[in-house]
Amino acid sequence: MKAAAFFGKKDIQIVEVNKPEVESDGVLIKMKACGICGSDLHVYTSDLLTEDSTKIIDNYRIIGHEFTGEIVEVGEEVKEFKAGDGVTSIHNKGGMAEYIEVHGARLQNLFKIPEGVSFETAATLEPFCNPTHSFHLREPKDNETVAIFGAGIIGLGYLQIVKTHTKAKTIIVDVSPLRLEMAKKCGADVIINAREEDPLKKIKKITGDYYVRYQKKTAGCCDIAIDCAGIPLTFQQCLEVLNPDNGTAIIAAIYEDEVSIDPNMIIFKYMSILGSMGYFKSEAKEALALIASGKVDRNMLITHKLPLKKAGEGFTIQGNTNESVKVMLIND
Ligand SMILES: [Zn+2]
Structure with a gap:
C-alpha cells in the first residue's frame, strides 16, 4: 500500500509498504481522509515531535493522526465494530496511508462517525478536541x-x-x-x-x-x-x-x-x-457531538483536499498560512 513517509526536514515521500494484517483484537481501516496537523508541520519543518507523531511501518516514519476511514476487516474478538462502519480516530498514528490497523486498547480511540457527517468533516474532530x-x-x-x-x-x-x-x-x-x-x-x-x-x-x-x-x-x-x-x-x-x-x-x-x-x-x-495540551475522552465525545449537531461549520475550515499521493504538496500548502486553514489528504 502507499503511505506518506517523513524522510527529514521538508522531505515527505510516498513509499510502498506492506499492507497491515488485521489482528484478532483489531480492525483494518481504509483511510478516507487525513488532515495535516500543526504538530505534523513541526515534524515537517523542524523535525520536532517526530517520534511522538509518527508510526514506524517497514522502517519508514508514517505521519498522520487526524484520520477517518471505513472499517474493511474486523478481528474475531472485536465486538464493537463491524465492516462498513465509518470511524474517526484520535491519538492513533500512521494515518497518511491507504490502510491503518488499530487494535487492543487503541480501539477506544475510534469513534463511529455520526450520520450525516462526511469523512472529511469528521477528520476535523481531533483538532477540535x-x-x-x-x-x-x-x-x-x-x-x-x-x-x-x-x-x-x-x-x-x-x-x-x-x-x-x-x-x-x-x-x-x-x-x-x-x-x-x-x-x-x-x-x-x-x-x-x-x-x-x-x-x-x-x-x-x-x-x-x-x-x-x-x-x-x-x-x-x-x-x-x-x-x-x-x-x-x-x-x-x-x-x-x-x-x-x-x-x-x-x-x-x-x-x-x-x-x-x-x-x-x-x-x-x-x-x-x-x-492546554491534549484532552479527555469525554471532551472528544463532546466535540464530536457538537460537530454532529450542525451548530458549527467544520467543513468550511477545510481549504484544500489533495490525494494522498500529493502529500508533499499538501505539507507545502499547509505551511503557507496565507493560503490554507486545513489541508486534507484524501484516499478514494
Ligand atoms: Zn492534530
Missing part, C-alpha cells in the same frame, strides 16, 4: 472578553466553541487575511490583522487601557487570552492584553523558540497561566 479542552480549563462568562492569537484550525475551533456556548466578546488576531476572513465567518466580534495594525494598541483601545500596579506597562482588559500561534511575540501579547486583575492566559500552542517574558506582569496582575 484540543480547543474543547482549552475552553473547559477556564470557561468565559457572557460578559467577558476573550482574545485569541492565531486563527488556524485550533484558534478557529476555540472561537467556534466560545461562540456556541457563550455570549463573550471575541477578538482574534492573525496575519493571514484568509484566516481572518474565516474567523469572521465563525462569528468573531473583532478581527485584527497584526501586519496592518498593532494588536496591543487596538485591543487596549477596544477594552480600555488600564494602569497596572507598580508597573510602567499598561494592561488591556481581556479576561482570557489564548495563544494558538506559538510564537514568542504572541505569548507576550497574551500576557499584556489581560486585565490588571486575575486574567487567565491559556497556552495552547507549541513553540519552536524560547520566550522571554516580564514576570512582573504575572505577579502584579494576579494572572493565571494555564497550559
Whole structure:
C-alpha cells in the first residue's frame, strides 16, 4: 500500500509498504481522509515531535493522526465494530496511508462517525478536541472578553466553541487575511490583522487601557487570552492584553523558540497561566457531538483536499498560512 513517509526536514515521500494484517483484537481501516496537523508541520519543518507523531511501518516514519476511514476487516474478538462502519480516530498514528490497523486498547480511540457527517468533516474532530479542552480549563462568562492569537484550525475551533456556548466578546488576531476572513465567518466580534495594525494598541483601545500596579506597562482588559500561534511575540501579547486583575492566559500552542517574558506582569496582575495540551475522552465525545449537531461549520475550515499521493504538496500548502486553514489528504 502507499503511505506518506517523513524522510527529514521538508522531505515527505510516498513509499510502498506492506499492507497491515488485521489482528484478532483489531480492525483494518481504509483511510478516507487525513488532515495535516500543526504538530505534523513541526515534524515537517523542524523535525520536532517526530517520534511522538509518527508510526514506524517497514522502517519508514508514517505521519498522520487526524484520520477517518471505513472499517474493511474486523478481528474475531472485536465486538464493537463491524465492516462498513465509518470511524474517526484520535491519538492513533500512521494515518497518511491507504490502510491503518488499530487494535487492543487503541480501539477506544475510534469513534463511529455520526450520520450525516462526511469523512472529511469528521477528520476535523481531533483538532477540535484540543480547543474543547482549552475552553473547559477556564470557561468565559457572557460578559467577558476573550482574545485569541492565531486563527488556524485550533484558534478557529476555540472561537467556534466560545461562540456556541457563550455570549463573550471575541477578538482574534492573525496575519493571514484568509484566516481572518474565516474567523469572521465563525462569528468573531473583532478581527485584527497584526501586519496592518498593532494588536496591543487596538485591543487596549477596544477594552480600555488600564494602569497596572507598580508597573510602567499598561494592561488591556481581556479576561482570557489564548495563544494558538506559538510564537514568542504572541505569548507576550497574551500576557499584556489581560486585565490588571486575575486574567487567565491559556497556552495552547507549541513553540519552536524560547520566550522571554516580564514576570512582573504575572505577579502584579494576579494572572493565571494555564497550559492546554491534549484532552479527555469525554471532551472528544463532546466535540464530536457538537460537530454532529450542525451548530458549527467544520467543513468550511477545510481549504484544500489533495490525494494522498500529493502529500508533499499538501505539507507545502499547509505551511503557507496565507493560503490554507486545513489541508486534507484524501484516499478514494
Ligand atoms: Zn492534530
